[in-house]
Amino acid sequence: xxxxxxxxxxxxxxxxxxxxxxxxxxxxxxxxxxxxxxxxxxxxxxxxxxxxxxxxxxxxxxxxxxxxxxxxxxxxxxxxxxxxxxxxxxxxxxxxxxxxxxxxxxxxxxxxxxxxxxxxxxxxxxxxxxxxxxxxxxxxxxxxxxxxxxxxxxxxxxxxxxxxxxxxxxxxxxxxxxxxxxxxxxxxxxxxxxxxxxxxxxxxxxxxxxxxxxxxxxxxxxxxxxxxxxxxxxxxxxxxxxxxxxxxxx
Amino acid sequence: xxxxxxxxxxxxxxxxxxxxxxxxxxxxxxxxxxxxxxxxxxxxxxxxxxxxxxxxxxxxxxxxxxxxxxxxxxxxxxxxxxxxxxxxxxxxxxxxxxxxxxxxxxxxxxxxxxxxxxxxxxxxxxxxxxxxxxxxxxxxxxxxxxxxxxxxxxxxxxxxxxxxxxxxxxxxxxxxxxxxxxxxxxxxxxxxxxxxxxxxxxxxxxxxxxxxxxxxxxxxxxxxxxxxxxxxxxxxxxxxxxxxxxxxxx
DNA sequence: CGCGATTTGTGCACGCCTTCACAAGCGCCT
DNA sequence: AGGCGCTTGTGAAGGCGTGCACAAATCGCG
Numbered sequence: 001x002x003x004x005x006x007x008x009x010x011x012x013x014x015x016x017x018x019x020x021x022x023x024x025x026x027x028x029x030x031x032x033x034x035x036x037x038x039x040x041x042x043x044x045x046x047x048x049x050x051x052x053x054x055x056x057x058x059x060x061x062x063x064x065x066x067x068x069x070x071x072x073x074x075x076x077x078x079x080x081x082x083x084x085x086x087x088x089x090x091x092x093x094x095x096x097x098x099x100x101x102x103x104x105x106x107x108x109x110x111x112x113x114x115x116x117x118x119x120x121x122x123x124x125x126x127x128x129x130x131x132x133x134x135x136x137x138x139x140x141x142x143x144x145x146x147x148x149x150x151x152x153x154x155x156x157x158x159x160x161x162x163x164x165x166x167x168x169x170x171x172x173x174x175x176x177x178x179x180x181x182x183x184x185x186x187x188x189x190x191x192x193x194x195x196x197x198x199x200x201x202x203x204x205x206x207x208x209x210x211x212x213x214x215x216x217x218x219x220x221x222x223x224x225x226x227x228x229x230x231x232x233x234x235x236x237x238x239x240x241x242x243x244x245x246x247x248x249x250x
Numbered sequence: 251x252x253x254x255x256x257x258x259x260x261x262x263x264x265x266x267x268x269x270x271x272x273x274x275x276x277x278x279x280x281x282x283x284x285x286x287x288x289x290x291x292x293x294x295x296x297x298x299x300x301x302x303x304x305x306x307x308x309x310x311x312x313x314x315x316x317x318x319x320x321x322x323x324x325x326x327x328x329x330x331x332x333x334x335x336x337x338x339x340x341x342x343x344x345x346x347x348x349x350x351x352x353x354x355x356x357x358x359x360x361x362x363x364x365x366x367x368x369x370x371x372x373x374x375x376x377x378x379x380x381x382x383x384x385x386x387x388x389x390x391x392x393x394x395x396x397x398x399x400x401x402x403x404x405x406x407x408x409x410x411x412x413x414x415x416x417x418x419x420x421x422x423x424x425x426x427x428x429x430x431x432x433x434x435x436x437x438x439x440x441x442x443x444x445x446x447x448x449x450x451x452x453x454x455x456x457x458x459x460x461x462x463x464x465x466x467x468x469x470x471x472x473x474x475x476x477x478x479x480x481x482x483x484x485x486x487x488x489x490x491x492x493x494x495x496x497x498x499x500x
Numbered sequence: 501c502g503c504g505a506t507t508t509g510t511g512c513a514c515g516c517c518t519t520c521a522c523a524a525g526c527g528c529c530t
Numbered sequence: 531a532g533g534c535g536c537t538t539g540t541g542a543a544g545g546c547g548t549g550c551a552c553a554a555a556t557c558g559c560g
Contacts (some may be wrong), residue, residue: 028547034468038447052507061449065549070508080508081556097468098475105467116366121445122464128471166474167467190477191470197288197372199311207473209466214372216459217355217417218284218347220441221378222275222415223457225348227440278517302537315519322539330538331526501560508555518545525538530531 025096029070034061034126035065037093044086052083054136068239099127100154104165106132108180109172110140110150113195117171119146128167132159136176167191174198181208275346279320284376285310287343294336302333349377354415356382356439358430359422360390360400363445367421369396378417382409386426399472403433410437417441424448431458 030138039059043051059066069079071084076094078084094100105128107114117123118133133150135141141152151159159165168184170177170192177196184192185206194200194210202208289309293301303321307314319335324346328334342433344350356377358367367373367443368383383400385391391402401409409415418434420442427446434442435456444450444460452458 009388030472031469034465059449068508078508078558081506096472097467098471103471103474104378111371112366116362119362120463123467126464126468128467167470191474193466193470199309207470209470211461211466213370215284216443216461217373218349219281219374220417220443220457220459221348221353222280222346224353224441244557318538319550329526331536333537
């Protein structure tokens with residue numbers, strides 16, 4: 001996992017709280033719920049009414065036992081002998097993830113990557129709406145990108161007062177990211193998605209997730225390196241030996 | 251983790267192999283090595299000659315004990331009482347990650363996101379070179395993006411014969427991703443970075459890592475939902491109570 | 501109405517990862 | 531040369547996550 005901390009120590013409400021909203025789902029489960037949701041939407045559009053754990057697990061690319069355990073954490077929404085009601089499960093997962101309420105997102109840094117993020121379809125289709133773009137470069141301020149006008153970063157506090165922005169996306173160079181994060185936190189943002197290759201320091205109540213495209217490639221590079229060194233071994237069986245396909249997908 | 255499988259079952263060379271190239275590093279460690287590497291480069295540019303585990307851990311945003319254990323897996327490259335030699339450690343990590351050899355990358359799908367990826371600085375600065383762009387849209391073929399000409403996806407096999415391409419990046423819509431993956435595998439690609447929101451089915455010797463930007467936002471949304479429900483509790487202490495800063499960064 | 505087929509929900513064991521705590525080793529200062 | 535402080539490397543413990551295997555539950559059919 002590449003994000004840093006998630007409020008582990010401060011358990012807060014100890015136990016037997018009236019309505020804790022959610023019985024502390026495992027972080028690993030939370031990370032998989034969006035994948036289940038996407039698979040469910042696909043199945044629903046395909047006309048499926050119910051789906052078995054086996055089928056849904058295949059569509060999501062996970063083990064069926066893992067899926068059942070994940071879903072059991074948010075209650076019993078399946079029917080034994082039948083499976084899960086697709087529509088009901090979609091509704092439940094969306095509620096748990098808080099997707100039933102539209103969340104405003106602001107994006108800071110409209111360079112190469114930020115430009116693409118501003119027009120990314122996947123955000124809007126999942127209920128996220130980018131409501132403001134910011135950049136520190138004066139030459140970019142005023143530019144219209146995918147229907148939104150780029151504001152100067154200094155206008156962030158003002159824009160934040162007009163609309164509650166809970167999530168901020170940082171797509172600036174690494175050198176500017178910490179300052180931007182500070183401004184976002186100051187403006188009331190409590191969740192940050194950071195594309196800049198650096199560590200952010202934020203208050204404990206702010207969640208940060210980091211996406212570093214270069215890191216992903218470096219991890220793949222390691223596996224390439226490993227595979228190459230295996231095939232180069234004197235008596236090593238070639239890495240292409242077990243060429244069995246995965247049985248996922250439809 | 252969002253990637254699927256990494257050759258867990260087929261252990262291959264059982265044990266006591268002559269030179270296994272690497273004593274099977276834990277996957278979690280591998281995922282952190284690039285972060286350490288970035289921190290080391292920063293420290294090196296700052297003029298640091300040696301760095302303690304505490305300092306490096308802070309720069310990388312992790313626990314110092316975790317960092318020491320991670321580094322211990324690739325040998326003893328530190329000096330007790332002093333710390334780690336920055337230049338030596340950089341060299342070691344780059345070797346382990348296979349970054350000492352330049353790896354050719356091809357990118358399929360030059361839409362919104364692919365366009366940005368083609369020009370992303372972070373790739374080249376880490377030894378990755380995008381050598382070819384592909385797209386299925388005839389109107390995009392021939393277009394020049396960041397110094398590279400877009401080829402039609404059907405030309406992939408031919409281009410792959412001219413230069414060995416180990417890593418492929420998929421930035422197409424979900425519907426086209428599986429077909430593209432099949433073509434990449436057919437062309438000899440053994441590592442895929444998938445930005446399309448779907449599950450890919452590939453042979454066991456091919457590594458797939460998935461990056462889904464919408465999923466990251468949904469995970470943040472969950473935490474927003476959780477935080478909101480906590481503050482709304484009758485007797486719940488406000489979530490902004492423990493506002494201590496993290497002591498990371500410089 | 502009962503029975504078998506099917507599928508969920510879950511107790512349990514195993515393995516990976518994290519964290520603590522400390523011995524071992526190194527350099528510096530006197 | 532000897533001692534002292536600092537830092538690494540690691541053994542051990544605990545927690546988390548995964549996967550197996552099976553009991554419980556539901557539907558359909560005779």
